[in-house]
Amino acid sequence: METSHSHHLETHSDSYLVKIKPEIKLISFFAIILSIAFLSLENNVLILLQALIVAGLLIISKLQPKTYLKRLSIDIPFILFALFLPFISKGNGEILTTLFSLSIYKTGVDEMISILIKITLCVTLAIVLTATTSNIEIIYGLQILKVSPLLISIFSFAIRYIDVFIDEVKRVKISMRSRGYSEKGLRTLKPLAFASGALLIRGYERGERVYNSMISRGFRGTLELEARQFNSSNLILLISIFSVVICIVDRLAL
Amino acid sequence: MNKQYLNVNNLSFEYPDGFKALENINLSLSKGERLAVLGPNGAGKTTLILHLNGILGDLNGQITLNEKPFSDENISQIRKSVGLVFQDPDDQLFMPTVLEDVMFGPKNFGFSDELVKKNSIKALEQVKMLQFKDKPPHHLSFGQKRKVAIASVLASEPELLVLDEPSSNLDPASRRELIDILKNLEVSVILVTHDLPMALEICNRSIILNDGKITADDETYRILKNEKVMSDNRLELPFGFALHHLEE
Numbered sequence: 001m002e003t004s005h006s007h008h009l010e011t012h013s014d015s016y017l018v019k020i021k022p023e024i025k026l027i028s029f030f031a032i033i034l035s036i037a038f039l040s041l042e043n044n045v046l047i048l049l050q051a052l053i054v055a056g057l058l059i060i061s062k063l064q065p066k067t068y069l070k071r072l073s074i075d076i077p078f079i080l081f082a083l084f085l086p087f088i089s090k091g092n093g094e095i096l097t098t099l100f101s102l103s104i105y106k107t108g109v110d111e112m113i114s115i116l117i118k119i120t121l122c123v124t125l126a127i128v129l130t131a132t133t134s135n136i137e138i139i140y141g142l143q144i145l146k147v148s149p150l151l152i153s154i155f156s157f158a159i160r161y162i163d164v165f166i167d168e169v170k171r172v173k174i175s176m177r178s179r180g181y182s183e184k185g186l187r188t189l190k191p192l193a194f195a196s197g198a199l200l201i202r203g204y205e206r207g208e209r210v211y212n213s214m215i216s217r218g219f220r221g222t223l224e225l226e227a228r229q230f231n232s233s234n235l236i237l238l239i240s241i242f243s244v245v246i247c248i249v250d251r252l253a254l
Numbered sequence: 255m256n257k258q259y260l261n262v263n264n265l266s267f268e269y270p271d272g273f274k275a276l277e278n279i280n281l282s283l284s285k286g287e288r289l290a291v292l293g294p295n296g297a298g299k300t301t302l303i304l305h306l307n308g309i310l311g312d313l314n315g316q317i318t319l320n321e322k323p324f325s326d327e328n329i330s331q332i333r334k335s336v337g338l339v340f341q342d343p344d345d346q347l348f349m350p351t352v353l354e355d356v357m358f359g360p361k362n363f364g365f366s367d368e369l370v371k372k373n374s375i376k377a378l379e380q381v382k383m384l385q386f387k388d389k390p391p392h393h394l395s396f397g398q399k400r401k402v403a404i405a406s407v408l409a410s411e412p413e414l415l416v417l418d419e420p421s422s423n424l425d426p427a428s429r430r431e432l433i434d435i436l437k438n439l440e441v442s443v444i445l446v447t448h449d450l451p452m453a454l455e456i457c458n459r460s461i462i463l464n465d466g467k468i469t470a471d472d473e474t475y476r477i478l479k480n481e482k483v484m485s486d487n488r489l490e491l492p493f494g495f496a497l498h499h500l501e502e
Binding site for chain 1: 304307309330333334336338340342344345346348349350351353354357358359361362363390391392406407410
């Protein structure tokens with residue numbers, strides 16, 4: 001039984017962001033994401049400042065442009081959704097223009113721009129965070145921040161068993177192909193559905209076995225990670241405070 | 255003579271779907287003894303060892319460990335004393351690093367921080383896996399995972415080590431390492447296995463479980479030599495494996 005080490009997002013660079021305490025990173029990034037989400041987009045200078053903060057963090061992360069762009073593709077569904085908004089979000093009914101007899105509403109266009117800007121900036125921050133912080137460090141950071149132990153357990157199990165699950169999926173697929181199965185046409189969906197069902201049951205049974213193995217070692221509801229060594233950083237906190245201030249200024253100006 | 259350490263009296267167990275997994279099991283084990291549990295697939299071997307840790311809940315029958323009955327008050331102490339190593343190490347290793355996994359048990363059982371660390375390092379040394387202590391368990395080979403799973407139980411200083419098919423899926427060299435590790439441990443051992451040569455090498459005594467009942471309880475060598483008992487219980491020595499050199 002070989003494990004595949006399915007993709008891990010950490011890029012193992014020597015960036016300044018890699019070495020700082022994960023709890024500080026988590027809080028700072030969360031604050032920046034919130035201040036971007038609550039930005040009104042009335043003032044272009046403030047938008048530009050937020051974008052500069054995000055771009056700065058992206059540069060500091062030393063992430064390869066190609067990797068960044070590939071990971072950015074995760075926001076394609078949001079972009080597709082946003083592209084529909086000018087046609088369906090009427091707001092006060094003000095029509096900018098018409099395209100092939102479809103009306104394009106001003107409110108819809110504003111909302112589209114808002115979503116495109118905010119989503120791209122927030123997804124970029126998530127990419128920078130995951131590229132510079134390993135899964136374990138994120139869990140460790142959440143533990144320091146006193147996030148519910150139940151959530152931390154769920155998160156750490158998901159990370160631990162995703163590889164095991166992906167391996168199982170791969171083995172099932174190989175065994176299907178070795179018996180002449182190919183994923184073409186509607187008819188091939190039925191065996192796929194059965195295979196998914198089998199994997200689901202297997203996952204459930206594994207859950208039960210893992211739990212048994214935990215209670216046999218005295219588990220009473222909390223997982224505790226060992227302390228880890230990181231650098232402290234005030235710079236990232238300052239950046240996040242700056243971002244929050246931008247948001248507050250923006251809101252007060254309205 | 256040796257006082258009995260583990261006693262199982264009239265243990266029966268039925269799964270919720272009505273399947274009778276164990277019927278009237280009587281078994282005892284003295285301190286330091288090594289016992290192999292043999293038997294065909296689906297005989298109830300795994301169910302039996304889950305009971306030794308009080309995992310399957312309500313008991314029909316009685317189990318005592320060191321004269322203490324399995325009860326809600328005693329269960330934590332019993333789980334500390336009986337270390338269970340599961341068949342699939344992926345079920346047992348779930349923490350981010352090998353060391354944290356090994357520390358999981360002793361931490362739960364309330365060992366001091368210092369002792370948790372000391373025991374975990376010692377357990378990893380015993381299974382020769384200390385150099386992997388900071389690795390994530392899912393990056394290890396199957397044989398390495400199995401050794402870490404054993405360390406994760408040893409760190410809680412069990413008095414009785416229960417292993418469920420520990421040699422399955424291991425290459426011959428890993429199997430040999432495992433046998434050497436088990437032979438050097440100073441604890442009682444219950445070894446559930448289909449690997450009859452391994453049972454013979456490690457355990458002086460064996461029981462055969464078939465259809466939820468104990469059908470033989472004797473010296474391992476005598477069981478393996480008895481062709482009728484072997485074939486009645488769907489057991490067979492590996493091809494080319496001979497017992498005659500062990501006569502007397």
